[in-house]
Structure formats: C-alpha cells, structure tokens
Amino acid sequence: MRLGIPKESASGEHRVALVPETIGRLGEGVDVVVEPGAGDAASFSDEAYREAGASIGDPWSAEVVAKVAPPSAEEAARLHEGQVLIAFLQPLTDAEGIERLSRAGVHAFALESVPRITRAQPMDALSSQATVSGYKAALIAADRLPRFFPMLMTAAGTIPPAKVLVLGAGVAGLQAIATARRLGAVVSGFDVRPAVREQVESLGATFLDLGVQGEETEGGYARELTPEQRAAQQAELQARIPQFDAVITTAAIPGRPAPTLVTAEAVRAMRPGSVIVDLAAETGGNCELTEPGQEIDAGGVTIVGTTNVPSTMPTHASQLLSRNVASLLGLLVADGNVALDWDDEVVAGTCVTRKAEVPA
Ligand code: NAD
Numbered sequence: 001m002r003l004g005i006p007k008e009s010a011s012g013e014h015r016v017a018l019v020p021e022t023i024g025r026l027g028e029g030v031d032v033v034v035e036p037g038a039g040d041a042a043s044f045s046d047e048a049y050r051e052a053g054a055s056i057g058d059p060w061s062a063e064v065v066a067k068v069a070p071p072s073a074e075e076a077a078r079l080h081e082g083q084v085l086i087a088f089l090q091p092l093t094d095a096e097g098i099e100r101l102s103r104a105g106v107h108a109f110a111l112e113s114v115p116r117i118t119r120a121q122p123m124d125a126l127s128s129q130a131t132v133s134g135y136k137a138a139l140i141a142a143d144r145l146p147r148f149f150p151m152l153m154t155a156a157g158t159i160p161p162a163k164v165l166v167l168g169a170g171v172a173g174l175q176a177i178a179t180a181r182r183l184g185a186v187v188s189g190f191d192v193r194p195a196v197r198e199q200v201e202s203l204g205a206t207f208l209d210l211g212v213q214g215e216e217t218e219g220g221y222a223r224e225l226t227p228e229q230r231a232a233q234q235a236e237l238q239a240r241i242p243q244f245d246a247v248i249t250t251a252a253i254p255g256r257p258a259p260t261l262v263t264a265e266a267v268r269a270m271r272p273g274s275v276i277v278d279l280a281a282e283t284g285g286n287c288e289l290t291e292p293g294q295e296i297d298a299g300g301v302t303i304v305g306t307t308n309v310p311s312t313m314p315t316h317a318s319q320l321l322s323r324n325v326a327s328l329l330g331l332l333v334a335d336g337n338v339a340l341d342w343d344d345e346v347v348a349g350t351c352v353t354r355k356a357e358v359p360a
Contacts, residue, residue: 001062004060005054008067009069015041016041032055063083064338070088081105086111090112091110113350116220131320134178138183142246145273165190174200185246192214193215224259238269245275272300
C-alpha cells in the first residue's frame, strides 16, 4: 500500500502530515511517497525523508493520502473513488468541501472527528495541536506585554508579577495556564465546564468563579450557553478583566462561532499596555474587537488574532500530528492493505464521507 504526503498549498500552512521519524513506525508493506519540498517549511528535507525510507514523487495517486489542511478544489479533483484521505476536513463548517469528497467517492477521515475516548487518544490531533497553540499563546502574551511575567527582586526595586487570565480551560487553555505559570505569572483560569476547576487549580492557578456554569456533552465538550447565561458571563467578566495584564482566550463550541467573552467595553476598561491573545480568532474570536489574522492596537490594548497558531511552530506541531496520523492509519490498514472495519467506533466515527457500497 502507498501512503502519499502532499506539500500543503494553503497560504500560511507550514506543517506537514508525516515527518521522517514516523515512517519507520508505519509497519511492513506501507510505502511512503512524499511530494518534493513537502516538509521544507517544517524543517524536514526531502533528503531526510529519503533516508527514512520514503520516495519523493507524486503523492496523489497513492491508496491513502494524508495531509493537514482540507484539499482545495484542484487537489480534490486529483482524488479518486475508493481512495482514503486523512486531514483536518472541517466537517462541521465546510459543507462544500465535504460534498466534493463525497461526490468523488473518497473515504474521507476527518481528524476533528476522532472520538474523544481513551483508546483514540494517540490519534487525537485536535489535542496535540491545541497543546502547541496554548503554549505559543502564553509566549505571545509574554512577548507583547511591556512588563515582566515573573516577580523580580532587583537592586533597582521589586517588580510585581504579571496577572494573566485564561478563558476556556480545555487542552489549549490548560497548556497556556501551565506555560504562563512556568514564566512566573500569577494565573487565573475560567471555563463553563464545572469539571475543569480542579484541573486549573492543580496547575497552581486560581479558578475564577463567575457564578456561571454550563453543561458538558458526552464527548467532553461544552454546550452553548443560554442567552441569559451569556449575558451574565459577559457582565461578570467586564468587572474582572481590568485587573489583568494579559488575557488569553480559548473558548470554543465545536461547529459554532466562538462565544463573545470580552466585549469592546471590557477592552476599553483595560489598562494601556495590556494584551489579549485570542486563540478563537479563526471562528470569529472570543473578543468583540479581534480581527482574525491581525494584531491590532485598540486604545493602547494589543489584541492578537493570529490564526493557525500551530503552524507557527511547524516542526513540533508536525511531529505530534504525524504520530496522530500514524496511529489512525494503524486502524485503517492491515498487513499492508487498506482494511476499513466499519464496526470499529473510531473508524466509523472519524469517517465523514465513504464510497457508496453496492449491497451484495
Ligand atoms: P474546545 O477547543 O472545544 O473548547 C475549549 C474550551 O472552551 C473548553 O474547555 C470549553 O469548555 C470552553 N468553553 C466553551 N464555551 C465557553 C464559555 N462561554 N466560557 C468559557 N469557556 C468556554 O475544547 P478542547 O480543548 O478540545 O477539549 C474539550 C474537552 O475534551 C476537555 O475536557 C478535554 O479534556 C476533553 N478531551 C478528552 C479527551 C479524551 O480522550 N478523553 C481527549 C482530548 C480532550
């Protein structure tokens, strides 16, 4: 069986779906074909792929194609019936892209749809990439803040530590809390899922009690708040946010626009020099003033709306993603052949389009 690894074509996408290190872990009977230059932006050369046993060539005719971003219309046109595709396919928001793959009869596996059960953890690419985003968000906040994160006692006097608030304490939020703590900031965290309080506190942060509590779905995600809960949360945050030097927001509801947590009024109340890093920028932002893909100055407050943050750390983001892809592939391939077991809840749950099967 051949596994094709295309060079990503989406603007700003520096990751690659498979890194040389993973090739040796794919098992017997899997030949890897990598498009020339596919790993360049993530610091993996064609030479490194060759040394790991891959060939450099056209990845699109392989039985399985693994990539990062959803295929463009031109790329999708190169796929054929019965082929397996693994990628972030945005199944809840990109209906047109999914329809295209469905028409082509491709067995498409969306990395976002891997069920969040213990057995599937090694395949959980949302978590691996959120870890990168959370870490980087804390570094961006520290970099943009015109103050120190840690407390410093110097001959020139004592500098108090920065106060950082992390809103949304899922995988990215918890990593942002841990990283900001390591840098010496005093950190508070908040999430609508009640189970999170303990996790926030175990990282040495304070749980901000806003008196708003949401619900958790079976998959461990937050349910959207009611309009009353949303209003109560915004009002509570409005009062608390001006006490913080940096606010990192990560709140998300799968398939829905990001909830507004930081209103324009709350930004106006922040001290000049304060920083907001909005990891939800891609789905509209948790801050009302965020401009996705931009870094802006709003009355002296820096608002960072960088999108695709994992791609800003492409080497390790790709390495983690590559291990997720290899683990998923392990479920889709047996003895060097594609073998799709639709009774497996991870295989069935991750698949978003499949070739129509003719009844026997
Ligand atoms: P996510 O990216 O969908 O959302 C980020 C966070 O935003 C979540 O914690 C969510 O509760 C929070 N949020 C939503 N609306 C909010 C609001 N109005 N105010 C404040 N916070 C809000 O979530 P995620 O990071 O992908 O993870 C969600 C859950 O899934 C976590 O509990 C995580 O531990 C769990 N998980 C489980 C597994 C597993 O295998 N069992 C694997 C990965 C993640």
